[in-house]
Amino acid sequence: MAQAIKTKPTPIKKSANVKPLGTRARSAQLTRDSVLKAAIRVFAKYGLNGGSIEKISSAAKSHDRMIYYYFGNKEGLFVAVLEEIYRRFNEAEAKVNIDAKDPVGSLKRIITFIVYYYHDHPEFVTILNSENLHRGKHIAKLQLATEYSSTAISVFRNILESGQAQGVFRQDVLARDLYMMVAALGYFYQSNRYTLSAFLGEKLDASDTFEAWEKFVMHAVLSTVGYKEEV
Amino acid sequence: MAQAIKTKPTPIKKSANVKPLGTRARSAQLTRDSVLKAAIRVFAKYGLNGGSIEKISSAAKSHDRMIYYYFGNKEGLFVAVLEEIYRRFNEAEAKVNIDAKDPVGSLKRIITFIVYYYHDHPEFVTILNSENLHRGKHIAKLQLATEYSSTAISVFRNILESGQAQGVFRQDVLARDLYMMVAALGYFYQSNRYTLSAFLGEKLDASDTFEAWEKFVMHAVLSTVGYKEEV
Amino acid sequence: MAQAIKTKPTPIKKSANVKPLGTRARSAQLTRDSVLKAAIRVFAKYGLNGGSIEKISSAAKSHDRMIYYYFGNKEGLFVAVLEEIYRRFNEAEAKVNIDAKDPVGSLKRIITFIVYYYHDHPEFVTILNSENLHRGKHIAKLQLATEYSSTAISVFRNILESGQAQGVFRQDVLARDLYMMVAALGYFYQSNRYTLSAFLGEKLDASDTFEAWEKFVMHAVLSTVGYKEEV
Amino acid sequence: MAQAIKTKPTPIKKSANVKPLGTRARSAQLTRDSVLKAAIRVFAKYGLNGGSIEKISSAAKSHDRMIYYYFGNKEGLFVAVLEEIYRRFNEAEAKVNIDAKDPVGSLKRIITFIVYYYHDHPEFVTILNSENLHRGKHIAKLQLATEYSSTAISVFRNILESGQAQGVFRQDVLARDLYMMVAALGYFYQSNRYTLSAFLGEKLDASDTFEAWEKFVMHAVLSTVGYKEEV
DNA sequence: TATGAATGAGCGTTCATTCAT
């Protein structure tokens, strides 16, 4: 502003010494991507509230202003983050081998995939927790949400129907319930591992503890669909 | 300058109208309690980061300063909150009728209790989520944590052992896994109900949807322990 | 990382949808004009400080960068705005019928013109207020300023001299004072209408209230020049 | 916040070296007053938009935070400023000697008072301009506004009625119009003095120019009420 | 002639906390 007297001393900004990346400006794609990835990391670690714009921009080696340039505001960024983590999950899930002729194997593979995915992607868990704390106000803006889910559920539906046709699964189990069961068992272990560790007096981070849990989940789900495991 | 008489300056406090409570000051216990209850409500709604001292003190119809008086700082308050919600949970759980002669009935009752408790106490769920976001740093300060857990787990252990002795339950199921399974299934439904609702395109708030879920959980757990339900 | 193909990043611009205008670029003059007009509107509504570059460029359906291209910076744009509103005023004033043989009629016409002009051009009033808040620093850069004024004042001088020669006006009234009187009475009504409305408890927007004011101004000015109105 | 890592270097704040005023904190009254007075100065100089919280707090040798403590937010501060400048005006006006037996003298005194008040209190003028730029949204919150005005107008009403009863003033002049006329002539000279100076090529700051204007206003108003001045 | 990308300073506001009684 023209007449405004600038009095504040120039604060030493850490983000000031951003590498110029050669002599030219960073490409738009690069900037947007690095901001988005940084946002996923920061929101995962600090939550939506604690993940400040400044933390994100400096983690992205960019500037606060760029977040507004590409995402409008913090909410817009969080919506983009939500979309991205769902997209990644779906992309990974699509690679799981589902075979109508082998419902038991398929079910086992999808269980393993989900339990491990939550375990290997703690950002997915904490970001969804943030979104739930905010009562799903951002996911409501994602038109792709239901699209993503339908594929996730239909995987279970296909497996269940194959197994039921083959007579190895019970008839009275819903795909949605089964999906939620697997998700819950994988999610909870990851989401609540700190309070559980304190509560149970046992470190849940240990890899053999986790692998034992995965076996238990497998057993529980197969029991629930009525499949008799051989010993 | 024609400045003249000035009335007492009125600082703008959003909390405002603290009741004078007759002629004597509010008792210490009363203040502490109302702050603690307000903190539970506010942390549950906004998380640890979003639940500001000011929101809490005004919700308690008290003053910021009182929080420091009784709890030292925000962290101390959150530790007290954690302790209180665990205490309440344990208190409620202690009332569940556990009978060594009726392991199946006892298991059913504890399942119902847990699933409904999470459902009826969303603050328990969101506050634990906050604590896990902060990597369990507050629960570590609670010496009572393991004490609480041991009773929770031992309930399952007792039930399991009774059932195993009677030959109605499998031998290879751990009490800890069973506890975690029930907790996960009850917790996840409540914790993730907003993202799940968007994802599944189905409101999980509906009471019949929840009741159906509780039935499913019952079936899943009984199947997992190897109990054959009559149709 | 499963990051995959990314579509072109879409920076969030509130201005947005600039029409492509067929196959060729918008002509330079057109862009400059629409920016200038938008600036008048925006500065009129928000003041110099509140009228941001972004508000103006989006109101002009153009881009921030164009403002710098055509006007150098915000100050240059404001100088151009000042010039334009003075030019418009002068252009309109030049159409008022001034007749040396009819000083009373001419005076009445110029009074009506000025009072109505301020009323019908609130942007003129608010922009001049902004310029005065900034102590006339922009108008100083306008060489045409005094040129404009000389015509405005000379209109009054001519009328006064004619009337004085005819013996219907007093000899001791200065053209400059008369000009300022008319301007003040027209300007103040428009400039301060919001505080006046609150202060007087009477809406000054009403057209009959304004018309009564114009009549009063007419009477006041004619009285001041010593003209005896017939009843 | 507990877990938030503070990375930003501590900026050197000019307001940091605030004099401690002895060993004890400043009294509330003192702080509130000095903020209010600083706000009047700063808003007068830079307008509502340009008058930043930081400019005001440092001019008051206080802290940003204190403005929120005492006035809630910037708007609340501006409302208090409006109230204060109106109060001062009314307080000063109440001291003008109004005598029913001497309507002409009373009118002259009130004209002189008003014209000089605007001249001597440029902050009154610029702050009202700011309020009008914002369409009177703050004054609407002042319940005392109409109360202030009624006294201002009633002064004119009393004078007019006395003069009319004595037969020295015309019957057809409204108190409101007369008030607005005097206000307009005094206000405009002050409010628009920068653009007028550039426009007329004549410094309106000169004290003899102002005094001549005050004489002209006197003549114009007396002519308008139909009073025949002796030469 | 026109544009997308980037930039650093500043904005109003809220934060958790301490001082002084």
Next chain:
DNA sequence: CATGAATGAACGCTCATTCAT
């Protein structure tokens, strides 16, 4: 026990402007 006053850091966001093509 309780309180009003004060504090510095950080927050999300907007500002006018420049870079590079």
